[in-house]
Amino acid sequence: VRKVAPDGVVTKIAGTGAAGYSGDGGPAIQADLNFVHTAAPTSDGGYLLADTLNATIRKVSASGSITTVAGTGAPGYSGDGEAATAAEINNPRGVVALSDGGFLIPDSNNHRVRRVSPTGIITTVAGTGVQGFSGDGGPATAARLSIPFGVAPTPDGGFLIVDVGNQRIRKVSASGTITTVAGNGNAGYSGDGGPATSASLFNPHNVVALSGGGFVIADASNLRVRKVDAGGTITTLAGTGVAGFSGDGGPATAAEVAYPKAVGLTASGDILIADEQNDRIRFVGTPVAPANITLPGISGQTTEGRTLTATLGGWSGTGPTFAYQWQRCNAAGSSCVNVSGSVGKTYALTGADAGATIRVLVTGSNVAGSETASSATTAVVAAAGTPPANTSPPTISGLAQDGQVLTAQDGTWTGTQPLSYAYQWRACNSSGSGCADVVGATASTYTLAAADAGSTMRVQVTATNSAGSASASSAPTQVVAAAPTAPANTSPPTITGTATEGQTLVASPGSWTGGQPISYAYQWSRCDAAGGACVDRSGATASSYTLTSFDVGSTVRVRVTASNSQGSSSAQSAATGVVQSAPTPPANSSPPTITGQAQQGQTLTAGQGSWSGSQPLSYTYQWRRCNASGAACVDVAGATSSSFTLTSSDVGSTLRVAVTASNAAGSASAVSAATAVVSAAPSSSTLTFSVLAGGDDGDVKSNNMGGAGNSYPPTTSPVVTANSTTFGMRRSGPAFGGYEIRNGLLRFDTSAIPDGATILSAKLRVAVTSITSADARNLVAEWYPGASWPIDAADYSGTAASTAHAGTPILSFILNAQNELALQNVGSISTTGYSGLRLHVSGGQPSGENGLWIAALEHATLPEPQLEVTYSLP
Incomplete structure (x- = not known):
């Protein structure tokens, strides 16, 4: 479907030129049509198309998109009272828009005329569907028609029907009554100058109503266009009855036409004829000389090398033709001269135009005269710019995987602005070479398909400006992976x-x-x-x-x-454990307590008290320093463990401890009673005691070595060794068929410690002469009052005890030097007589030699065993 503009320029408004049915919802110029009989303008700036062999009526909107507005595409008859797009129609030969927004369809092969309302509902308004001739003077819906080809609304609210098979023009009044208004039913040519109803027509194809009440008929096979005036008299308006082409510029009745298939009216009331077999549209009327209404214009970029395009502006007049003359003017837009040979609608700017302005003269002409109008001048023409040059190549983002979208980034370019960019995606082999353009892949994005799997992709970007263009290619993507699998x-x-x-x-x-x-x-x-x-x-x-x-x-x-x-x-997932009820928060039922002596240097220990609440409970502590009466308490910074060692800062104060119990449900705190007032640390002294006689140090052993198969522990009678230069502790065997356990004993006269003294600490010093520890044993010690002194067999013990010293590895002692052992449970030291220690090698049954030997009082060079005691007095 094509449109002729006032300047005579033809443009396509619908169809591809290929017969078919496609394109709804898209641009009309990309839609396939099939044997369009009629195009009718609508009041909203669009067009209705009778797409005959597609059995549809289609509409082109003012914006150029196409939709189907009646018919399903299957020829037939159905759907009255329903949506027109769900109804079947059969080879519609025409369509005409109504003033209310609806339209009429000559449903040709259904022998009906149908109306589509503004809301899209279809109904039959003339014809029964049975081919024939009947019904004049009665309801149009009860009348028979024969292949209606065209319809035309009349000013009085009715419409005309081209009833081609009946060789008649019939009219349906606004009230729905049908009558014949032209044609006697006989195919032929007769009747000019008389009543139209007595005239013969021959295959009339189209009709158009005139504003004064008459109408014009395209009397196709009579090779004439005929007019019926408001009084019903018929005359020939154009054509001689001889098929041919002649007569332009002369009387229409002397002109030859060839099968006129359609007629139309211009805005001024003149007649247009579709002269089918002459492949022309012809005009019947009085030509009006062209007159310019709005000035011509110029579009395009005013840069050397670019092309300008003339727009006609607005013109009145009958079918003028137009000529162009481009002019070069000075920078101020004056002193314009014709550019020789530049008489087309477009003009390519050259170096001679740089610094100048340009205008175009448009001359409209027809047989009645001509007129020339000038556009405004352009901006000053700029010299040609610098062509594009790539400085950083294009890049590609996106996942290289079937179904994913890749996106091109242009890269970096120099050159005169503005720059525009075009894209071409290329499929390459896995190494990025052997590339070939992907047909149609010219957008800035590209959706990877299964065919791309195993390939790499590149994008070629072409930058263009007024001075030229250049291209650059991206690096290849990773090898495209096949489509992902489901999770x-x-x-x-x-x-x-x-x-x-x-x-x-x-x-x-x-x-x-x-x-x-x-x-x-x-x-x-x-x-x-x-x-x-x-x-x-x-x-x-x-x-x-x-x-x-x-x-x-x-x-x-x-x-x-x-x-x-x-x-x-x-x-x-697996199931959780059984959900338990919410825990209860802690609550104190018995306050915290403090044990220990309230004296500088002593350590106090907090008891947490008793608490209820869901387990597990955790406890935190805060020691508080209070006045002598236990009030005005202040937290002691950093004192947050369960014990607290009293310092000089605490002297004269009392102490409390705040215990906070916490669990998953919350926390609560409770405070202990205050301690006694903290006293100052007592003064202390140190005394060192040595063994006094050979009987104060020595050892006693049990040994069953020397016989085969003796068991552990040995049960032989203990043997005492005293008054020797060394004594020892031993747990050895098996050797020589048995085992030996040896204990060392020491006795110190500690009666020099003053009465009432408090023992603060004690140390044992011994000089070691020999060590052996096959089983990594320790030396341990116990406080021992002694059965009798000097040492005798009753002092033997096969079991190691550690009440005085928890243990020091034998291998850690230093040979031929005095070693020092810290003692515990120092309250066992006597302040009135002797204090005794029994020394052991720790553990049970040995698997080798384990022993340690100590210098006795009698040793010639090493010091005797000593006990150092530190005590305080009240």
């Missing part, structure tokens, strides 16, 4: 958190295979105590879930659904 679970989801009312559980999705990206959705379920009979929790679709009282006694699971572009699948 599959390889490790089920898990739940972390405590299964207790009020606590929050958190889901981990587990492990999944499948193409990235994968998204995850969650559904929490409440199950019975065994983890079965699960029911989804409404709204519980986040990755976390807070347990409520309704969950107590149940277990909980989470179902995770993984999704990607290829599909989705689900996997369920």
